Amino acid sequence: MSSQPPSTSLPRQFGRYLLYDQIGEGGMAQIYLGREQTDLGGERKVVVKHILPLFAESAELARLLVDEAKLAAQLTHGNVVKVYDLGREQGTLYIAMEYVEGFDLRDLLKSCSKVKVPLPVEFSLLIVTETLRALDYAHRKRGDDGRPLGIVHRDVSPSNVLVSFDGQIKLCDFGIARAIGIDQMLPDEAIQGKAGYMSPEAAAGKSVSAQSDVFAVGVILWELLAGRRLYRSEPGRPPTLEQARSAVIPDLPRRGLPQEEVLLGVVGRALCRQPEQRYASAREMLRELESYVAQSGMLASPLKLGQWLTDHFGAEILERRRAREVSSRSHAQAVEHHSELDSLAGTAVPLGPPASTSLAEFGPHSMEPVAHSIQQPPSGASLAPAASSSRKPALIVVALLVVVVVVLALSRAAL
Numbered sequence: 001m002s003s004q005p006p007s008t009s010l011p012r013q014f015g016r017y018l019l020y021d022q023i024g025e026g027g028m029a030q031i032y033l034g035r036e037q038t039d040l041g042g043e044r045k046v047v048v049k050h051i052l053p054l055f056a057e058s059a060e061l062a063r064l065l066v067d068e069a070k071l072a073a074q075l076t077h078g079n080v081v082k083v084y085d086l087g088r089e090q091g092t093l094y095i096a097m098e099y100v101e102g103f104d105l106r107d108l109l110k111s112c113s114k115v116k117v118p119l120p121v122e123f124s125l126l127i128v129t130e131t132l133r134a135l136d137y138a139h140r141k142r143g144d145d146g147r148p149l150g151i152v153h154r155d156v157s158p159s160n161v162l163v164s165f166d167g168q169i170k171l172c173d174f175g176i177a178r179a180i181g182i183d184q185m186l187p188d189e190a191i192q193g194k195a196g197y198m199s200p201e202a203a204a205g206k207s208v209s210a211q212s213d214v215f216a217v218g219v220i221l222w223e224l225l226a227g228r229r230l231y232r233s234e235p236g237r238p239p240t241l242e243q244a245r246s247a248v249i250p251d252l253p254r255r256g257l258p259q260e261e262v263l264l265g266v267v268g269r270a271l272c273r274q275p276e277q278r279y280a281s282a283r284e285m286l287r288e289l290e291s292y293v294a295q296s297g298m299l300a301s302p303l304k305l306g307q308w309l310t311d312h313f314g315a316e317i318l319e320r321r322r323a324r325e326v327s328s329r330s331h332a333q334a335v336e337h338h339s340e341l342d343s344l345a346g347t348a349v350p351l352g353p354p355a356s357t358s359l360a361e362f363g364p365h366s367m368e369p370v371a372h373s374i375q376q377p378p379s380g381a382s383l384a385p386a387a388s389s390s391r392k393p394a395l396i397v398v399a400l401l402v403v404v405v406v407v408l409a410l411s412r413a414a415l
């Protein structure tokens with residue numbers, strides 16, 4: 001094992017993934033965009049989250065993270081970001097998942113306020129109902145033995161609600177909050193950042209349930225309707241965690257929406273301080289919200305949301321796409337360069353490790369696979385180019401000898 005710190009340059013090979021862009025850094029991970037070669041020779045884009053050393057170095061934490069990711073990997077639903085793989089590579093604990101090309105809800109709201117275009121209520125309701133669909137599915141998910149898996153998200157917040165450019169809504173990071181024990185492990189600043197969507201029981205360090213996720217969705221809905229944060233972090237106000245513990249919910253301003261009382265009733269019920277007074281499940285809240293959407297005629301679809309995003313953020317979408325394309329292209333060029341070198345040496349090794357990376361980094365390492373195990377490049381493949389290139393001078397000498405022998409033979413025959 002190499003004692004050198006892992007390389008951070010891009011593009012770089014990381015197990016079965018070729019990472020070519022860093023797309024974010026959250027409270028617990030660095031987020032990379034990469035490509036994975038599938039067994040059938042195809043390629044797919046993936047997000048690879050490198051869990052920060054603070055969380056990954058503890059054996060207990062790593063075990064919890066693996067357990068939670070194994071549960072999350074069992075979730076397959078249109079509104080849930082698919083977890084493909086989890087493991088340890090080059091000393092880094094990572095989770096690989098589906099890439100959702102788009103905004104996260106926090107980004108989207110920032111973009112809306114930058115261009116002073118409010119998100120229409122229809123789309124807010126769509127985002128919340130789709131998030132509830134994801135939670136309803138996950139909360140009720142059963143294992144192969146038919147027993148409930150007992151999945152609770154624990155960190156439902158706008159940054160974990162992804163909105164693709166074509167209007168699909170997907171919830172990510174299921175269960176990770178439990179593994180990293182957000183209430184015990186995070187630095188104070190990070191806890192305050194996450195506290196804005198915590199249920200009062202979570203903020204008080206009590207046990208959480210599916211109804212805690214319902215509360216978090218209630219906060220998102222409240223904020224989408226109010227156009228501001230529920231718990232403000234301002235001088236003179238108590239820290240956000242304390243506000244979350246007391247869960248004092250101001251009345252929402254009236255907006256003149258059709259049958260507004262019904263909608264306000266849904267928000268109020270989701271945000272009850274006592275879990276037993278809240279909706280008993282995400283499904284119950286989803287039913288009431290859907291019936292409000294139908295009665296009020298505020299129907300929307302991913303198709304319409306996608307169109308709205310293109311109409312209002314077309315330039316930003318293009319810019320983001322172009323930035324990704326550029327890094328993707330530099331990745332492709334890097335790969336091309338490697339295969340050119342490989343074929344010059346006599347053997348093409350698709351997607352092999354970059355020339356500057358020592359093979360020791362790809363040597364044996366502890367892996368805890370969830371969905372797949374990392375495929376090591378076949379050991380012969382990396383040796384093949386060196387072996388064939390060292391054979392070349394020998395072949396030239398043999399060829400020269402043959403020519404000399406033939407010339408000698410011919411001259412003798414002529415004599």
Ligand SMILES: Nc1ncnc2c1ncn2[C@@H]1O[C@H](COP(=O)(O)OP(=O)(O)OP(=O)(O)O)[C@@H](O)[C@H]1O
Pocket residue numbers: 023024025026027028029030031047081097098099100101102103104107155157159160162172173194
């Ligand atoms: N699967 C994904 N597809 C596309 N973008 C993603 C994906 N996962 C994360 N991101 C982007 O990376 C950002 C950072 O993600 P990360 O989960 O590390 O931090 P966070 O969501 O801000 O905080 P938290 O620790 O609460 O999850 C996200 O907000 C999102 O914009």
Ligand SMILES: [Mg+2]
Pocket residue numbers: 026159160172173
């Ligand atoms: Mg996240």
